[in-house]
Amino acid sequence: MVIGIICSAIAGAFISVQAAVNAKMNVHLGAWATTVLVFIVGLVGSLVPLLLFGGDLAGIRDVSPIYALGGLLGVGVVFCVMRSIQLLGPTLSVSVILVSQLIWALGVDLFGAFGMPQLTLAPGQVIGLMILLLGVVIFKQSQATALARESMKEAA
Incomplete structure (x- = not known):
C-alpha cells in the first residue's frame, strides 16, 4: 500500500x-x-x-x-x-481535474467497469466528494478575491 x-x-x-x-x-x-x-x-x-x-x-x-x-x-x-x-490557470484546472477523476473513478468502482472489483457506495464517500467539491468552490472564490485585491493595489 x-x-x-x-x-x-x-x-x-x-x-x-x-x-x-x-x-x-x-x-x-x-x-x-x-x-x-x-x-x-x-x-x-x-x-x-x-x-x-x-x-x-x-x-x-x-x-x-x-x-x-x-x-x-x-x-x-x-x-x-x-x-x-x-x-x-494551473491550480483551478488541477482542482477540477481531480474532482472529475474522483467522480469517474468512483463510477468505475461502483460498476466494476473494465474488470475492476465492484464496490458499494458508502456514505463517507459521498460526504468526502461533497467536501472536495465545496473545497474547489471555496478555493476558486478565494483565488478570485485575491486577484481582485491585487488589481486594486496595482490600480492605486
Missing part, C-alpha cells in the same frame, strides 16, 4: 508539472503539435525501459481492442489538460 501511495504522489507531481510544461510548449507549437511531440517523446521514453528491462509485447494479441482506446484517451488527457491550464 505504501508503494501505491508513493507512486500516486509521484504521478500527481508528474501530471501537474507536465501540464504546465505542455501549456507553455503549446504557446510555441500549438495544441496538436504539442500533443504529438509529447507522445513521440513518451514513446521513446517507454521504449528505452522496455528494451532495457524487457516486456511481453507478444501478449498484445490477447488484449481486447477496447483497451487500445487508452492511447486515444491519453491524447484527450494531454490536449484537455493543456487547454484547461491555459483557460483556468
Whole structure:
C-alpha cells in the first residue's frame, strides 16, 4: 500500500508539472503539435525501459481492442489538460481535474467497469466528494478575491 501511495504522489507531481510544461510548449507549437511531440517523446521514453528491462509485447494479441482506446484517451488527457491550464490557470484546472477523476473513478468502482472489483457506495464517500467539491468552490472564490485585491493595489 505504501508503494501505491508513493507512486500516486509521484504521478500527481508528474501530471501537474507536465501540464504546465505542455501549456507553455503549446504557446510555441500549438495544441496538436504539442500533443504529438509529447507522445513521440513518451514513446521513446517507454521504449528505452522496455528494451532495457524487457516486456511481453507478444501478449498484445490477447488484449481486447477496447483497451487500445487508452492511447486515444491519453491524447484527450494531454490536449484537455493543456487547454484547461491555459483557460483556468494551473491550480483551478488541477482542482477540477481531480474532482472529475474522483467522480469517474468512483463510477468505475461502483460498476466494476473494465474488470475492476465492484464496490458499494458508502456514505463517507459521498460526504468526502461533497467536501472536495465545496473545497474547489471555496478555493476558486478565494483565488478570485485575491486577484481582485491585487488589481486594486496595482490600480492605486
